Amino acid sequence: MSYRAVLRTPHALRTFLAALVGRLSYGVVFVSLTVAITVATGSYAVAGGAIALFGLGGVLVAPLRAGLVDRYGPRRVLPPLAVTYAGLLAGLAATTWRPGTPGWVLIVLAAVAGAAAPPLGPVMRAMWSQLLPDEAGRQRAFALDTVVEELLFVTGPLVAGLCIAAGAPAAGVALAAALVLTGTLAMVSSPVARAWPRVEAGAVVAVRVNRARLEPVLVASGLGLGLGALGLLIVAFATERDQTAAVAWIEAALAAGSAVGGIAYGARTWAASQRTQLALLVVALAGVLAVAGLAPGVAALAAAAALAGLFVAPTLTIAYLLADRSVPAAARTRAGTWVNTAFNAGSSGGSAAVGLLISRAPLPVCFAAAAIPLLLSAVLPALHERVDQQVEADPGAEHDDDRLEHLAGEAAG
Template identity: 40%
Template sequence: MLGVLLLPGVLRAFLPALIGRSSLAMSVLALLLAVQEETDSFAQGGLATAAFGIATALSAPWRARAIDRFGQRRALMAMASGQAAGFLALALLTDGEQDAAPWLLLALSAGSGLTAPPLGAAMRVIWASLTRAGEERKRAFSVDAMAEEFLFLSGPVIVGSVIGATSPPVGLGVSAATVLLGTAAMVSSPASGELRGSGQDVVRGGRPLRRPGFGRVLLVLLGTGTVLGAVDVVAPAIAAQHDAASAAGWLLAAFSAGSALGGLLYGRLNLRSGIGTRLLALSIGMGTVTVGVSWTTSLGFFAAGLALIGLFLAPSLVTGYLIADAVAPEGGRTEASTWINTALNLGASLASAGAGIVVDRSGAGFALLLAGLVPLALALATPCARLRTIATKATIATADAGPG
């Protein structure tokens, strides 16, 4: 499966893209600790990261449209420069020498999110241009998903070590450097340079959201995001219940490791089922396993259960990316791919907020149980006929299309 990395032009774009994407994996922790240290309030730090995350998610489709219109080099460099400037401004305001107003820190946090370059979506467009539709592209997207899981596993560890040795503002500086340098190196690659954009805000065939059935794909992935967001809250709560707060990181690592393994296995399997059927099966499987794990009381079994839940995450995303790539209208590939992430992140954000309330009132197990019921309900409630329509188009496209 890793053979896709040896295709001409891949590593020249993929490696710097990973450097740039690592910024997102590091910046949330750095932002939280920097604002908390400056204001002496975890509540303010939480608000800052919430402002960053919400701004990133809600503005993602419009940033993707800018890339499809103006090309990767112009649009991504402008965004990366804006985000790096925001991180550096926050670093200066939280270095202990300034007395920054909380509203200013929130505004800069939101601004940093608004200008976040969607490097993952941009890289998937590059993958599509360098691979043949079908199994080769599925393997490429699986490798990409595995690498992203590794980034979110290692990123907090790296920036945490940097902050421990220096200070939170330095962590923000590292995030600024990685997003700027990684983006600059990625867009300087020939594969990225060839994606010059349409030059106008016109997408033939209508916007991705107007494609028949695409909204239902996003609805299914919203349920997948619900489980992701709940796990982020429930894992630390379960660890605290066992008087092992330090185990929270290992529990989340087990979830990420399961997702990475799922992406590896999914990329190697030669599945004959329709791509829409796969998406529904993955959602139902994830929900069923989550409900089962919610009854687990042993910390060790809970860690193993999280790894099992994680097995469904990367394959669900890869399937969503394949559908988005296959049915995206001309000039709207980046936007279509970004909507997949937006659906997942929106579900995760809503679940994180709701899970915290449920954990306080009814316990961590009940919160995970409710989260597992959501993908089951959304998958079963999704009109299969419409989903099959878009899935059939995606299957035909991935089977019959020539080189990307």
């Protein structure tokens, strides 16, 4: 199935475009809100605290929001979330349009807004699984979704920059509110939302944590740690050479590489299992990251970033696919949300950790250290694949969870 065939699936293009409009809000809001609060209060501390709580609110409440969607469906859960979130962003836009609002008010509004943000990405991936039950179609859809989502987080700050250049950063916050409300309402009006898998009244779909479900979460966390560290390392590398403006070009190279890698991955069928692919991609990304700090200049680092990017979108795509496949249909939103949350939390942790390391170690050592979480996250899929191969060769063997413990013990020894 080609990408064109994926988008020509009944109701797919309409639903996907609506989701993209809503998800663009998240690309616009962070830069807009940071600058708007800084300008309104004159305090970087207030702006930093507000943005931190905005992000933390989203991370902490994400599993709850996803569980509500799984249980009651997007048509009943997403509109109230979108209206609440958009209303709070509108309030932030109004209170930051001119100076004078107390900082604590902005911090509280930002924290509550983050907690109310509708989970449009996880819901869209669950809808892709409804639309395309076959593995090949779902692979292409998830790859396309991952690539476009990354591009939204490149486009969003540019849109926010236009509002800032016009002297109205709060307008970017208001635009984010309009985008999420419009996109969400259009998304839930799709027939795909009406066909959401129903959960019987009073029933609770429990998702037991096991290695199959933990695996994509750990990989996403390792990927987030590595990329979060890389973002700050790029800034330090360019600043050390008095070429801070080159940061944007290096980040663009990373995004471009990821887009190319994601589209290429989704366009063909691969002989190796998804777990083998995942382990190989993560190890390859770790290898590029480990040597990137040896680049002689910013042009070479941009080339290394583009090469690293080739492995980013495919890794995320497979993580989402494995999470989606490991749960029943009535738990898909939660599964995708855990992967997304792990990646975002890892990204924040990676930035914080490498920020402490930069002042204590040479940059090449910092780049190599940033690759360690990636290498560690590749262990579980590699062991899991080995277990599956041994069980397939010897169906009467011991239970694969017990065998995995045995193999993990061997690896530790």
